Amino acid sequence: MKFLVTGAAGFIGMHTAKRLLEDGHEVVGLDNLNDYYDVRLKDYRLTQLAPYDKFRFVKMDLADRDGIAALFKQEQFQRVIHLAAQAGVRYSLENPMAYVDSNLVGHMTILEGCRHNKVEHLVYASSSSVYGMNPKIPFSTSDGVDHPVSLYAATKKSNELMAHSYSHLYGIPTTGLRFFTVYGPAGRPDMAPWLFTEAILKGEPIKVFNNGKMQRDFTYIDDIVEGIVRIQDVVPQADDGNSKNDPASSNAPYRIYNIGNNQPIELAAFIRAIESACNKEAEKIYLPMQAGDVVQTYADIDDLYKVANYKPSKKIGDGMGAFVDWYRSYI
Template sequence: MKRAFITGTAGFIGFHLAQLLLREGWEVHGYDGLTDYYDVALKQCRHAILGQSPEFTATVGLLEDADALNAAVEVAQPDAIIHLAGQAGVRYSINNPRAYVEANIIGTFNVMEAALAVRPKHLLMASTSSVYGANTEMPYAETQKADTQMSFYAATKKANEVMAHSWAHINGLPITMFRFFTVYGPWGRPDMALFKFAKAILEGRPIDVYNDGDMWRDFTYVEDLVQGINLLIETVPGGSETGVDGDSLSPVAPWRVVNIGNSEKVRLEVFIDAIELATGRTAQRNYMDMQLGDVPATWANADLLHRLTGYQPETNIREGVARFVEWYRTHYKVIA
């Protein structure tokens, strides 16, 4: 039986990835700090669901706690480590940047050290589309230069990519970084736009729409995202012989970065229309200026993912939003 060690299994994406790997016959050990950045009860509920599988075990601990992390990885002896935990959120990074240094910089370094001790076949780590920052050439491709991050959150994720490249070069440890594009779906975080918008609309409250609604995002359904990660686990960077056209594979290290996105740029107003359709309610829109640290548009070129795995995320925005609203109504017992 293959063994995976996943950080962030009580989180949105980690929960869905763990579910997928368990269904596919993996043994999964989760590691999560259950921090109070958002509702801990939601995190505990995700872990409780995973805990119904006899092949799932978990350690509660912070990424910054190197001893606890090392001990958990040593016990798990994983074939693959997928690092999804960290401090998320563009806006929170403006007011609390230290949390991002501790979780995303120090915590990721601890994950890389723990991986080196057990040398899994593949270490995969989360980055973000936010690393493209002020780039205006779209859709974003992995081979573009990305040095103009607009938020401290994005800066820490770009630092993770650079750290990982040097680690792969020095230690010969295969590492894949993946850049996520506006992930949404059931069990999403309460600080994310879909959760906030759906909650407010169902409660009859107005929603804040930034940049007067002139925002574009490449919305990626969470189950599509984790299927991309799942397929990349077996796509191990190992040198020039594993390269494909348009590859980001390093010439000096077993390292690459891969976009995982829907490859479709959707206007924010269309996203809100989909929520209105799913809830049967009309949104009260409070138009506002662009928020500091945000970017007006993201759009993925996901050709590399397709060339490497044969897979392309494709869930329609209306379908994905409807699934979230159905989950939200059920989980929070919303009758109206």
């Protein structure tokens, strides 16, 4: 099939595009190569895709309404995996308008492209951040998510609402995936695995927020990609039997799933895994909770298991070992 993968120079986007290409599909990768972090890393990721004959890269901003519309009309994609977004909870406190342009306007141009070109299935990235300070554990897609604690989370919840309206109005099959703390080789330099590894190997202290009393459902990139590839083949159908009023499904061809490891790890154990992979102990600076952060994330993935047999398997020690090996070679 012919896929559009947005954010193809991003962490999850590159790995997803690579898997689709390995499976024999044609992939057009879209990215604006912005400088939120070092563009050289994005260039490196694109070099991992360049050898594939069925890959083409298009540099374009999602907010380019005419450009996106023309691309959809010209290419006639069968399926779209929309992973591009302005990432980062803390950065949303500093530069909120970047999230409006990329996450709201950009999501709208993708929905319009799907609407006017009969795309079979749109899979898009939501986030575990939509759960905010949800006290119920584990986080379930049946939980209410009406109280985001960051603008980033608010844009991701907005993406789900926008997708539902298009599924309802135009019959576009849409699936939103709420990602839970993805890590692995070629990961983002603004996230804890990179920041901690870099500091430890340089002999510099690491910042441990909330005095280490945090838990995250760290999910290895290969497990995430496996879930994406499986779910893109499960095209949602209109559900006339939605009598339970489940917010993750609808009478429209619309679904929401958690995609995580289903095994939250305390920050201290995560740091120990990095120390072991680096063969070096970290110097730690303990700090209070940061604005926009949450204490714990924990994915209930039962629904994704039921429809796609999704079973994450990578242990944190093995995953961080793979990341540190990649980081040493990349740096």
